[in-house]
Amino acid sequence: MYRKAYIVLIALLGLAAGFILLMAQTSGEVKGEPAAQTALPTAVEEVIQAEPSVAPAVAAEVAMSAAQVREVLLERAKQNLFKPGWVLVRETFTDFTKTEDYVVVPLNGQIIPKNWVRETWLLVDEGLQVKAMFSEKKMLDGTIVSLTRASDGFFGKTLNAEILPNVQIDYWTKTETMHRLIEQGETQEVVFQFLSLDGKRILHVVYSDVFPSPVRMDGLKQPLISFTTEDYYDWQTGQFLLSEGWATLTDDSRQLVGRLEMVLDFNSTPPESVLEGFSITPEE
Amino acid sequence: MKPKSISFTVITIIFLSLIILTGEVIAAGGSKTVSGSISGITYFAEKSVYTYTTSWTASVKSSAISNIAIIGYTWWTVYRICTDDVYAYYFRSENQSNRNSNYFEDIKWIDNYQYSCNPGYFVKKSASLGNHQFTLNSTHQYPYVEYVYP
Numbered sequence: 001m002y003r004k005a006y007i008v009l010i011a012l013l014g015l016a017a018g019f020i021l022l023m024a025q026t027s028g029e030v031k032g033e034p035a036a037q038t039a040l041p042t043a044v045e046e047v048i049q050a051e052p053s054v055a056p057a058v059a060a061e062v063a064m065s066a067a068q069v070r071e072v073l074l075e076r077a078k079q080n081l082f083k084p085g086w087v088l089v090r091e092t093f094t095d096f097t098k099t100e101d102y103v104v105v106p107l108n109g110q111i112i113p114k115n116w117v118r119e120t121w122l123l124v125d126e127g128l129q130v131k132a133m134f135s136e137k138k139m140l141d142g143t144i145v146s147l148t149r150a151s152d153g154f155f156g157k158t159l160n161a162e163i164l165p166n167v168q169i170d171y172w173t174k175t176e177t178m179h180r181l182i183e184q185g186e187t188q189e190v191v192f193q194f195l196s197l198d199g200k201r202i203l204h205v206v207y208s209d210v211f212p213s214p215v216r217m218d219g220l221k222q223p224l225i226s227f228t229t230e231d232y233y234d235w236q237t238g239q240f241l242l243s244e245g246w247a248t249l250t251d252d253s254r255q256l257v258g259r260l261e262m263v264l265d266f267n268s269t270p271p272e273s274v275l276e277g278f279s280i281t282p283e284e
Numbered sequence: 285m286k287p288k289s290i291s292f293t294v295i296t297i298i299f300l301s302l303i304i305l306t307g308e309v310i311a312a313g314g315s316k317t318v319s320g321s322i323s324g325i326t327y328f329a330e331k332s333v334y335t336y337t338t339s340w341t342a343s344v345k346s347s348a349i350s351n352i353a354i355i356g357y358t359w360w361t362v363y364r365i366c367t368d369d370v371y372a373y374y375f376r377s378e379n380q381s382n383r384n385s386n387y388f389e390d391i392k393w394i395d396n397y398q399y400s401c402n403p404g405y406f407v408k409k410s411a412s413l414g415n416h417q418f419t420l421n422s423t424h425q426y427p428y429v430e431y432v433y434p
Contacts, residue, residue, distance in 0.1 A: 133404070177396075245395050
């Protein structure tokens with residue numbers, strides 16, 4: 001009797017696994033756009049327009065798990081992302097909902113902008129470890145809204161050294177979401193695709209969240225029923241390039257909500273005001 | 285294996301398959317509900333915070349078993365604060381309600397990339413809090429409900 005039950009269970013598991021695989025493939029075909037029609041984000045389209053020699057984007061499915069993809073990105077980032085010396089990471093967030101520009105926290109007067117630029121100077125040693133960091137977040141008009149400074153004493157005074165382990169190369173690969181999903185057992189579907197751009201292989205990662213009920217949001221013409229985040233990485237270097245957030249509305253139309261872009265600069269040195277900041281303690 | 289165990293396994297497989305296929309995510313977080321009574325009508329005041337893959341939501345919900353004169357909130361605040369005590373997100377709204385109704389709900393949706401912590405710091409907590417409003421026959425009740433995650 002027990003043997004029979006086991007056979008039934010194994011058969012059911014086989015059927016379920018087959019069903020899941022079949023549906024996942026179908027789902028991928030439906031959700032992943034056809035190769036020729038794959039839309040690139042505006043920023044990439046601009047690159048294409050600026051460089052007419054660029055071949056059209058071609059999409060191809062990536063036959064790797066999230067864990068494998070992240071491992072490759074981290075490995076390549078370790079080889080290519082940082083060089084010894086000062087590295088400037090410039091992140092720009094653009095909000096497309098056209099509502100108010102910022103809110104003020106009444107408790108402490110802190111400004112939280114919808115659109116922002118964050119410039120982070122990282123001092124990297126020969127072992128590619130971040131030894132000092134200066135990060136400044138600004139509104140588009142230049143108003144500084146937050147500032148973070150850290151050093152382990154390698155450069156200037158020791159301050160906030162405890163946060164330096166959190167801003168090493170892993171952090172700047174922007175694979176935190178992927179990492180979290182891997183830790184949760186990869187139960188949520190993530191779509192990976194390769195795109196070709198200017199001879200570069202771009203990894204396109206799509207995360208989708210479907211909400212239990214529609215959510216009204218300022219700046220959207222209708223409530224959103226799901227939200228999709230599309231991240232783009234340079235597959236050769238492991239560098240995060242940009243991310244776009246798309247809302248799917250109740251009429252099934254899609255609306256671009258926000259875009260985060262990241263650029264690395266190895267050829268600049270921090271201004272004096274940044275360097276001087278490492279020689280004073282916050283109390284001074 | 286007993287038939288009950290087999291049934292449980294099958295149900296679990298079907299449940300997980302449905303989650304994967306629909307793309308619906310089991311969000312982390314939760315809600316807190318307080319109930320009370322105004323002129324014999326039972327009401328419920330609820331706040332919630334749920335985190336999704338790349339975003340999170342906070343809500344306020346006031347409901348009653350039958351229509352009352354005013355149902356809503358007098359103030360509602362949603363915030364996320366980081367380990368450096370800097371607010372990643374803050375929203376406050378006041379005096380929102382429905383009249384002659386038994387339901388009021390508002391939800392905020394927040395993108396993690398747009399409202400992130402400074403480099404080196406992490407999310408400390410996300411919260412939805414404030415006073416609800418239930419009014420009937422010139423009697424007012426303003427229960428305070430707060431849900432903080434984690």
